[in-house]
Amino acid sequence: MARIDLEQYVYFPALRTRAAELKGIELLNEERKKNILPVFTLGRWPRATDFSRSAEKVREIMGGLPYILDLTSDSRHLAEQHRALRNPAGSFEAWREFVAKEASSAVPVVQLVPEARARDVIKQAQLLEQSFGVVAFRIKEFSTETPLVLSALSALNDASSAVVIIDCQYIRGALAAYVAATVATINRLRTEFPEILVVSMATSFPQSTVQFADPTQQRGSIDIQERELHSRIGGDAVSVYGDHASIHSVIYDDAPIMRWAARIDFPRDYDWYFERRPGNQSQEGYESAARDICRNHPEIGKSNIWGEDMILRAANGDPHAKAPGPWISVRVNIHLARQHDLSQRMRGAVDQDDFAEVS
Secondary structure (H helix, E strand, O other): OOOOOHHHOOEEEEEEOOHHHHHHHHOOOHHHHOOEOOEEEEOOOOOOOOOHHHHHHHHHHHOOOOEEEEEOOOOOOOHHHHHHHOOOHHHHHHHHHHHHHHOOOEEEEOOOOOOOOHHHHHHHHHHHHHHHOOEEEEEOOHHHHHHHHHHHHHHOOOHHHEEEEEEEEEOOOOHHHHHHHHHHHHHHHHHHOOOOEEEEEEEOOOOOOHHHEOOOOOEEEEEOHHHHHHHHOOHHHOOEEEEOOOOOOOOOOOOOOOOOOEEEEEEOOOEEEEEEEOOOOOHHHHHHHHHHHHHHOOOOOOOOOHHHHHHHHHHOOOOOOOOHHHHHHHHHHHHHHHHHHHHHHHHHHHHHHHHHHHO
16 A cells, blocks of 8 residues: 555544444545544454454445554454454464455554564564555553564664554543553653654543433533543644544443433533433434434534434434434544544644744
């Protein structure tokens, strides 16, 4: 693939290959989609016998645009092939061959497997750089993975061909600790590679919204702490913004949904507003939630966002779905659009500040 300019992207959202998340980004308008570099984590696809189907769905929705491709660390997903793709043998030959075959327009993530020898990881990074021109590293275990990534970066032909994603995962309740850990990790990276592109990534979307509801239990808001994390570490001057696209970091795919209430989430720049109807799983529950969102947000529907159009449609008595799953797509879609727009405005503000200093 032709080497892409990593610096041009304003936002790096992480998504899993789950139908609801993929639909959310698929229906993002093209102008926004081309300015983000999403990180897709391959998981199992319904009734699929390997990860190829998930990779195919990602290719379809990206329509030739670049993206980053990673492999789930959850061994419950297609256990046999999962073990094969994470096998360090031959410098992760199985993973390298998979991405070359199934995702030739992707930026592959260098697999960091605890049992792998350092030289296998380093050689993997070198070979992926040779084949793809660009590579990605995703640090989740700061103390053990950062030294390994530094060694791999040193072995690359050009360290600027790499992007390093510092993924804090779920940060709610421990924001200060993750700020400190992220700053320390960035400092270690930049001491040896001052120009390396770093993405700070996290999620604070909770497993349940109930605790964030007001006394009526019908509405509430949840602060987007990943924005606070990005701000505290220095903002765009230090790292590019990334998040988990309004998805909790742990997905319980095998757990049946026993109890749920009609709920519609409306992402804003710095929080997620929601309307819920406890004890109500009917169409009217979704219509009522949508009407109140529209009443409180008269600007809805004016930003060329598919998810907002779906809320308007429900408010007018025609909800596109009457179950939680499809409404996740709506939340993801609006969140991606909002965070893209905010990131672009912030990037523009930084550029203006730089211009003012020069002039």
